[in-house]
Amino acid sequence: MTDQLAPAPLTSRRPRPGEPWWKQSVIYQIYPRSFSDSNGDGIGDLQGIRDRLDYLQTLGVDVLWLCPVYPSPNRDGGYDISDYRGVAPEFGTLDDWKALVADLHARDMRLIMDLVVNHTSDEHPWFQQARASKDSPYRDYYLWRPAREGREPSNWGSHFGGPAWTLDEPSGEYYLHLFSTHQPDLNWDNPRVRAEIHDMMRWWLDLGIDGFRMDTINMLSKPPAFPDAAARAGERFPVASEHFIHGPRLFEYLAEMKAQVLDHYDVMTVGETPDVTPEHGLAFTNAETGPLSMIFAFELMHLDAGHAQTQRKWTKVPWSLAELRQITTRWQAGLHGVGWNSNFLSNHDVPRLVSRFGDDGEFRLASATLLATYLFALQGTPYIYQGDELGLTNVAFSDIGEYRDIDTLNYYREQVNDLGRPPAEVLAEIHAKGRDNARTPMPWTAEPNGGFTSGTPWIALNPTYGQINAQQALADPDSIYWYYRDLIRLRHTYPVFVDGRYDLLLPDHQTVFAFTRTTDDEQLLVLLNFGREVCELDWPGPPPLPTIQLLLANLPGAQPPQSTLTLRPYEARLYHTRTRAGDGLE
Structure with missing residues (x-):
């Protein structure tokens, strides 16, 4: 890591005139149940989040995204909502929520909430x-x-x-119910349903939130005839994605939502949209005609699952840099200048990014910071899931009784009890892909229960908390946390991170992902060695003129620009040059 950077500011760079604030923002996702418990009941809460705002502000993030805090029976981690206009008692009160919003806005930070309107709880x-x-x-x-x-x-x-x-x-x-039996789907063809949802959205926006993450938003519209789905041999109940993804009236519903609600507020929206292409992405996010600010595209989430649809989310196959590069390039080129990308490799529904796409052993620090560099160097809004900035890894509980996720428990029961598979074999799949990997409590210290709670946590902590925790990271100037902070400051400082055009270099290299980001004033050269071996390569960028500088690297002793470069395992470097004078950079 370089030591060229001055301390990061505690507030974000203000948007340039006419530029949406969310394009320059860095978003930090919080799973409230697992973030910080203030009252010792073992469940994270709103006061716990307020207690940790200094930590988040020092990191430099602009926006917090809260997973659901609404009243819920919690059959599916709060995504089964029984009251759209309240706060679950385990998280606090509506007054606690209002205090959190006030605290964030006083710090020049913003809040977005989960909008879960494909379904409700059966207790609604x-x-x-x-x-x-x-x-x-x-x-x-x-x-x-x-x-x-x-x-x-x-x-x-x-x-x-x-x-x-x-x-x-x-x-x-x-x-x-496209999900649990306890999550009945709403009928969006009914105009009264849509009016109820719009009114609820206005209620939260008037309370001061700054936008919505829209859960399964491209599943709202279903064909009235509910035709059978294509099934593979032996498959009795196939997921009928071909019928409810981008259903017949989806864009009509979203255009109405935009006209009735979103156009009347300064908000950002990000849609959870499985099975989308860049062409879909343009339809959703076109700055002139699209209903949403950005979407989550999930192609990268299938890299290590192959292409088989049956139980795809539970399979694990080797993934290739070639495919990661192809998918990234397709989305970067496809949306540039018209739509907008969301850059993410983790969230509450998927494994930890360093265990999945990096190396959670010998090269944990290097691979965690390389993956962060990849996300921040692309055009689009970067997302950090809680604990990514610490390099948190997957957890491998030895007994199914230690897991809490409904999807995980259903899968284990189906595979072991119904199909007779060996428990150890199924647990290995859960260790690799289960959603509880991302839901173990945030480790704040090496104290018992990681400083998360003074009581008994609702789910056990990852046993690594004695070595991987926020206190340790804050005390180490070379930690993953401080590297994320450097990346955030760079993004707030150099417009090329937001505006630059993406161009791929070295399209066939076996281990190095190289690309440039270019504006009229600046160019950023990004070198990422995804391999576990040392790699030598010729300088791939513009001539190494005196104006080119090493802006940031994730390993000490990185080379300045020169004709031949040596990249160590999981080494990441950012080189920067001004393409013309007077770009206004400090």
């Missing part, structure tokens, strides 16, 4: 009234269908296993 009053009577005005808030030949209305499967239809015995009809 709407669904309770809907299932009470076929004549209820809330019946049509959800999707009900009669049996087909005594069975489910179609062969659609749930993302969490089993059928996507559950029989409501009193009424004799089935309701649709």
